[in-house]
Amino acid sequence: MDAPRTGGDLITETLTALGARVAFGIPGQHALGLFDALRRSDLEFVSARVENNAAFAADGHARRTGRVTPLLVSTGPGALLTLASLQESRASSAPVLVISGQVPRAGLGGARRGFLHELPEQSANFAGVTKSVFTVRHPSQIPSALAGAWRTAAAAPAGPVLVEIPQDVLLEPTDVPPVADVDGSPALLEPRAELVAEAARLLDGARRPVVLAGGGVSRAGGHGALLELAEALQAPVATTFGAKDAFPWEHPLSLRSWLEDRHTTDYLAGADVLLVVGSGLGELSSNYHTLVPKGRVVQVEADLGKLEANVPALGVHGDAALTLAALAGRVTPRPADPAVAAEVARVRAAVAARLDAQDLSAEREVLAAVRAALPDDAPSFWDMTVLAYWAWSAWEPRRGRMFSAQGAGGLGYGLPAALGAAAAGAGRVLAVSGDGGAMYSIAELATARQHDLDVTWLVVDDGGYGILREYMRDAFGEAAHTELARPDFPALAAAFGVPSTLTSPGRLREDLAAALAAPGPHVVVLPMVLGLFAPTHT
Structure with a gap:
C-alpha cells in the first residue's frame, strides 16, 4: 500500500x-x-x-x-x-x-x-x-x-x-488533489504614462543627457531598450557595478563602470539631465554620495522606497526594461554626434591616465590574466576581496555576467553562489575569493565534490582581510587584527578530493585556463598581496 x-x-x-x-x-x-x-x-x-x-x-x-x-x-x-x-x-x-x-x-x-x-x-x-x-x-x-x-x-x-x-x-496526511494548477507569474510593473511622457520631454530638451544604468536594467533584461534609447539620445552610458553587462563595453557611448573615479563622477554630475535607471544611487553607485547632479535627474526604479531616497528627481516607479522601452519609443532620435563620442573617449582616457600614474601594474595584470582565462560566456561570482574591488570597476563582462556580494557586503559569497549557478547547468563557472572570505565557505568544497559541480575557485591568498587592511592603513596609519593564520589551501582541497593548482602571477592565465577546461571542481591558489587604486571620493 x-x-x-x-x-x-x-x-x-x-x-x-x-x-x-x-x-x-x-x-x-x-x-x-x-x-x-x-x-x-x-x-x-x-x-x-x-x-x-x-x-x-x-x-x-x-x-x-x-x-x-x-x-x-x-x-x-x-x-x-x-x-x-x-x-x-x-x-x-x-x-x-x-x-x-x-x-x-x-x-x-x-x-x-x-x-x-x-x-x-x-x-x-x-x-x-x-x-x-x-x-x-x-x-x-x-x-x-x-x-x-x-x-x-x-x-x-x-x-x-x-x-x-x-x-x-x-x-499530516492530505486528500488535497495533486497540485498542477498554480500560477506564480508576477504582475508587470508598468510605469505611469504621464511620467513616461514627462521623462521623455525632459530628455528631448536636454543638451547633454547622460544615463547611469543600474542592476535593475540587467535583471529586467533591458539591455536592448537601453542601447536603443542611448543611441537615440546620443547619451553616454555609465553602468553600476551590478550592471556591467547592461551596455556594450566597447560602444563609443560607453563610460564603463569607473564609478569610484572622480572623472566619471564629475561627468555624470555635469549632465543637464541625468537618467538613472535601476539604481537607488546608494554608496557605491554615487561614489560614496559625492555624486551631486547639477541638472535634472530622472530616476526609474522598481523599489518604491529608493525613489528620491538620495537625490531629488522625477521619480518613475516602474520596471527598468518596460520603462526604457517606453522612453525609447517616445524620444526624438538625434543624429550621431562625434563630439559626444569624443567626450566619452576623453573621460575614459582620463581614468586610464590616473591609474597609469599609480604603481598598480601587477594588480591590473592579474585581473587581465583572469579575464583572458575565463571563457567569454562564463559567469563569475566574486567575494568581498581586493581583486573584486578591481573587477567592479575594470572587469569587462563580455557575454558572461559578473555577480558579487556588493549588495550587503558580507563575506563568503563567491564559492557557494558559483555552486548554485553551476547547478543550473550553466557550464563552467568561476568563483573568486580572498583567503579570509574563503574560510567562510571552505566546507562547501564537500558540496562541490559531492555534486561534481563545474566550478573553478580562485583564492587570492594575501594572509589576511586585505580590504580591511587597506582601509585601516588609510584611516589610522596601520592595520590591527587583519592578519590571519590560514591553511595550506591546496592540501585542504586535496582532503576534500578536489584537485588544486598553486600558481603565480606569471602562470595565472595558463593555470586558470587549464582548471576551467577540466570537468568538476578545481581550486587555484594565488599567494599575492594586491594593492587597491587610490580613492577619489574624499
Whole structure:
C-alpha cells in the first residue's frame, strides 16, 4: 500500500508546478517531512554544509537563471543562519523562496512549549530581511501560500520571501488533489504614462543627457531598450557595478563602470539631465554620495522606497526594461554626434591616465590574466576581496555576467553562489575569493565534490582581510587584527578530493585556463598581496 501524501508532498508538487527544478538547503528535525517528500519528487536537491552557504547558493542560482529558487531549511538555528545571506539577496534583488520548518502548531504564536529550536516568533526575525513572511497552519494552505510567495519573490523588485510550515503540517496526511494548477507569474510593473511622457520631454530638451544604468536594467533584461534609447539620445552610458553587462563595453557611448573615479563622477554630475535607471544611487553607485547632479535627474526604479531616497528627481516607479522601452519609443532620435563620442573617449582616457600614474601594474595584470582565462560566456561570482574591488570597476563582462556580494557586503559569497549557478547547468563557472572570505565557505568544497559541480575557485591568498587592511592603513596609519593564520589551501582541497593548482602571477592565465577546461571542481591558489587604486571620493 502506498504511503499517504502529506503536506511535504504538497510542497514539492507545488514547487514543480511553479517551474522549480533545483532546490538548495540542509535537512533538519522539524523539516524532515519535507525532505522525505523530496524522495518522491523530480526536484534535484543540492545539499550544502552550512545554511548561510545554502542561501548563497540559492542566490547564485536565482541570479544566474533569473528564476525563483527554493531554499529548504529547518527551524531556529537553521533558519536564522540564512539571514545574513538573505540580506544580500534582498539588497541585490535575488528571488529566493525560503521554505522553513517550524515547531508544531501548538508552539506557534509565542507559546513557550519547550520544543527544540523554538523561538518566540521565528518569522519576526525575517521581517526586516525578506519581502514578506507567511506561516502555514494547514496543508490545504500550502499551494496557494507557495504560489503567492513565488509571485512576490519574482515581482520587481525581486527578493527573498519566507514561508514557514510547522512540523505536524508537513507530516499530516492530505486528500488535497495533486497540485498542477498554480500560477506564480508576477504582475508587470508598468510605469505611469504621464511620467513616461514627462521623462521623455525632459530628455528631448536636454543638451547633454547622460544615463547611469543600474542592476535593475540587467535583471529586467533591458539591455536592448537601453542601447536603443542611448543611441537615440546620443547619451553616454555609465553602468553600476551590478550592471556591467547592461551596455556594450566597447560602444563609443560607453563610460564603463569607473564609478569610484572622480572623472566619471564629475561627468555624470555635469549632465543637464541625468537618467538613472535601476539604481537607488546608494554608496557605491554615487561614489560614496559625492555624486551631486547639477541638472535634472530622472530616476526609474522598481523599489518604491529608493525613489528620491538620495537625490531629488522625477521619480518613475516602474520596471527598468518596460520603462526604457517606453522612453525609447517616445524620444526624438538625434543624429550621431562625434563630439559626444569624443567626450566619452576623453573621460575614459582620463581614468586610464590616473591609474597609469599609480604603481598598480601587477594588480591590473592579474585581473587581465583572469579575464583572458575565463571563457567569454562564463559567469563569475566574486567575494568581498581586493581583486573584486578591481573587477567592479575594470572587469569587462563580455557575454558572461559578473555577480558579487556588493549588495550587503558580507563575506563568503563567491564559492557557494558559483555552486548554485553551476547547478543550473550553466557550464563552467568561476568563483573568486580572498583567503579570509574563503574560510567562510571552505566546507562547501564537500558540496562541490559531492555534486561534481563545474566550478573553478580562485583564492587570492594575501594572509589576511586585505580590504580591511587597506582601509585601516588609510584611516589610522596601520592595520590591527587583519592578519590571519590560514591553511595550506591546496592540501585542504586535496582532503576534500578536489584537485588544486598553486600558481603565480606569471602562470595565472595558463593555470586558470587549464582548471576551467577540466570537468568538476578545481581550486587555484594565488599567494599575492594586491594593492587597491587610490580613492577619489574624499
